[in-house]
Amino acid sequence: MIRDHNPEVIDISVYRDEFYAVSVNLYPYNPGHLLIFPLRHIEDIRDYSPRENRRLEELLRYFLDLSDQSYSPQGYNIGYNMGTPAGGSIAHLHLHLIPRYHRELGIADLIAGKRVLVEDPRETARKLKEKIAQTPFSSAIS
Known part of the structure; x- marks a missing residue:
């Protein structure tokens, strides 16, 4: 999606509108780990326009509901990594939405590189696209 439609990069995108794209994380911390x-x-959260902020809030609520329906997590980590020292791996702002469960690795463990992958990101994308087709996102933004 970000790589100029390079055919070697797998497409795990699940949503796109005039402001945002949503994709499954290629290296997820948990099934359902999304990037908005x-x-x-x-590169900086302070650069969002008021319209972008409103749409982001709407999308975040929509994908939280979709994740609840699809994965039934007990909680979420939601956040940004702005800049390389903060863990940012690409110079383009993106919001992580990570479903969380009791008795799993903590966020510090996950950031340090430990992984327990229980679902292929392509399968996650397929499942979420099916859910989106059943419950499409709609919002009138001004």
């Missing part, structure tokens, strides 16, 4: 990123190049 603006189509406009932004």
Whole structure:
């Protein structure tokens, strides 16, 4: 999605509108780990326009509901990694939405590189696209 439609990069995107794209994380911490990123190049959260902020809030609520239906997590980590020292791996702002469960690795363990992958990201994308087709996101943004 970000790689100029390179056929060697697998497409695990699940949603796109005029402001944002949503994709499954290729290296997920948990099944359902999503990235919400603006189509406009932004590196700092303070650069969002008011319209982008409103749409992000709407998308976040929609994908939280979708994740609840699909994965039944007990909690979430939601956040940004702005800049390399903070763990940012690409210079384009993106929001992580990570379903969390009791008795699993902590976020510090996950950030340190430990993984317990129980679902292929392509399968996650397929499942979420089916859910989106059943419950489409709709919002009138001004």
